Amino acid sequence: MAKKIEGDFEISRIPPAQPYVLNQEESKRQDAFFTERSIPHVLAQSIEQYITKKVGREWNHPVIIERLRRAIVAQKDDYWKPAQKRSLQYTKGYSVLGYLAYHFPVYFMQTEYLLMMLARDGLLKKSMNILDIGTGPGVVPLAIADFYSRLDDARATVWSLERSEEHIEAFTYLRNACVPPGGRVSVKPPVKTDIRTIDRVALPDTFDLLIFSNVLNELVDPTTDVQADIVTQLSERLAPDGSILIVEPADEENAIRMRNLTITLLKKGLSIFGPCLFLWGSTCTAPRCWSFETAPAIRLPRLMETLAYCEDSYRYVNTDIKYSYAILRRDTLKRKSYHLSAGSRFLRFSKLHLHVGKRINVAGLKMSAELGDARSHVFKLCDGTAKIPVYAVLPSYHISPENDLITSAPYGSILELRNVLVRYNRQHDAYNLLVNRNTRINIENS
Numbered sequence: 519m520a521k522k523i524e525g526d527f528e529i530s531r532i533p534p535a536q537p538y539v540l541n542q543e544e545s546k547r548q549d550a551f552f553t554e555r556s557i558p559h560v561l562a563q564s565i566e567q568y569i570t571k572k573v574g575r576e577w578n579h580p581v582i583i584e585r586l587r588r589a590i591v592a593q594k595d596d597y598w599k600p601a602q603k604r605s606l607q608y609t610k611g612y613s614v615l616g617y618l619a620y621h622f623p624v625y626f627m628q629t630e631y632l633l634m635m636l637a638r639d640g641l642l643k644k645s646m647n648i649l650d651i652g653t654g655p656g657v658v659p660l661a662i663a664d665f666y667s668r669l670d671d672a673r674a675t676v677w678s679l680e681r682s683e684e685h686i687e688a689f690t691y692l693r694n695a696c697v698p699p700g701g702r703v704s705v706k707p708p709v710k711t712d713i714r715t716i717d718r719v720a721l722p723d724t725f726d727l728l729i730f731s732n733v734l735n736e737l738v739d740p741t742t743d744v745q746a747d748i749v750t751q752l753s754e755r756l757a758p759d760g761s762i763l764i765v766e767p768a769d770e771e772n773a774i775r776m777r778n779l780t781i782t783l784l785k786k787g788l789s790i791f792g793p794c795l796f797l798w799g800s801t802c803t804a805p806r807c808w809s810f811e812t813a814p815a816i817r818l819p820r821l822m823e824t825l826a827y828c829e830d831s832y833r834y835v836n837t838d839i840k841y842s843y844a845i846l847r848r849d850t851l852k853r854k855s856y857h858l859s860a861g862s863r864f865l866r867f868s869k870l871h872l873h874v875g876k877r878i879n880v881a882g883l884k885m886s887a888e889l890g891d892a893r894s895h896v897f898k899l900c901d902g903t904a905k906i907p908v909y910a911v912l913p914s915y916h917i918s919p920e921n922d923l924i925t926s927a928p929y930g931s932i933l934e935l936r937n938v939l940v941r942y943n944r945q946h947d948a949y950n951l952l953v954n955r956n957t958r959i960n961i962e963n964s
């Protein structure tokens with residue numbers, strides 16, 4: 519920062535921006551929005567109107583609805599193909615219309631939850647430059663504009679990158695319909711580019727937040743090295759106190775790949791803010807780490823309801839929110855500071871093999887929602903040292919006031935578990951830590 523003093527300039531460092539902390543009213547407004555579980559009416563309506571405009575017939579005409587159904591099924595079939603056999607190019611109008619009808623509502627709400635998480639983590643600033651990479655029809659920018667509409671005076675300028683013309687056209691329509699010009703959030707027109715080669719793209723020098731939402735797994739060649747190169751190249755534009763949010767679908771293959779990517783990014787010099795914490799200081803190797811966050815299912819928008827009004831309705835209903843995410847930074851800030859050392863009265867997960875059949879104490883992060891059922895609760899645990907996956911298993915008849923915190927603790931909480939029995943699960947090549955009524959579990963709020 520330069521200040522003119524008596525014909526000279528005084529140069530000083532710009533003080534780091536303070537986190538934007540939501541006041542009570544802002545939090546209340548956000549909570550009310552999340553309680554509704556619906557995408558904003560104006561957005562749902564604009565998606566319908568865009569479809570009508572694109573196809574030249576009412577969006578709910580039976581022929582159009584049938585074509586949308588076919589596009590959704592084709593897109594899902596494509597998604598589940600091995601990466602090198604997928605097309606997912608979004609060059610045809612209907613592929614984008616199918617995306618708007620089926621994927622958009624869930625990803626939009628998911629982004630709203632992620633923004634709330636960033637706010638709670640103190641990672642939003644009063645004024646931010648944000649870059650959304652692989653924006654599609656503008657899911658993330660539109661969610662940012664909506665989230666900020668419930669804040670009092672935070673501002674953001676959102677840039678985005680996208681290669682598909684069809685997506686850009688949908689983005690532009692929705693932006694014009696839903697984001698008032700001159701508001702506190704300015705959504706810039708998306709830049710058409712391939713994110714693997716962005717050298718010549720005109721963008722601001724620094725961003726406070728880079729978002730990769732459901733894009734890295736859709737690259738034509740989604741190897742960890744290619745993904746890591748894209749993230750590291752863009753991270754050069756990250757402010758020293760900025761954050762990178764990577765979000766990927768929660769299915770086993772994509773979630774595991776995402777976690778491996780974060781470990782590669784660590785080796786390239788970025789650091790992990792969350793959800794991972796390496797409690798013993800050493801970096802983990804992400805052994806088959808299938809970890810994802812969940813949020814309440816959304817209410818069916820009218821378009822999805824119309825699509826689902828048929829025999830195979832389940833094919834057209836997409837309301838569950840499940841996602842794998844990581845926040846990375848250039849500095850070493852962490853979501854929580856909690857460290858274990860040799861003197862701690864807990865066993866490292868890397869030593870579990872020496873204690874099979876014994877009762878031990880451990881500390882670890884809860885890294886899943888419920889993976890079991892009403893008879894037997896199962897949760898993934900991690901302390902950053904495991905060589906194979908570790909799960910806490912709590913039979914329902916052993917639930918007690920001393921151990922039931924594990925069922926309600928949020929994703930990413932640090933738990934201390936005292937008196938659990940170590941079992942090796944041969945079928946899954948994993949360790950199960952059996953929790954019984956003599957186990958005490960508490961949550962660490964450091």
Ligand SMILES: C[S@@+](CC[C@H](N)C(=O)[O-])C[C@H]1O[C@@H](n2cnc3c(N)ncnc32)[C@H](O)[C@@H]1O
Pocket residue numbers: 607608622625651652653654655656657658679680681682685711712713714730731732733736737738
């Ligand atoms: C699944 S969509 C995600 C859209 C949005 N971010 C969301 O979360 O809903 C993936 C987007 O990434 C874009 N994409 C994939 N590879 C790309 C590349 N190499 N360059 C630019 N965009 C790409 C696709 O065109 C598509 O719009």
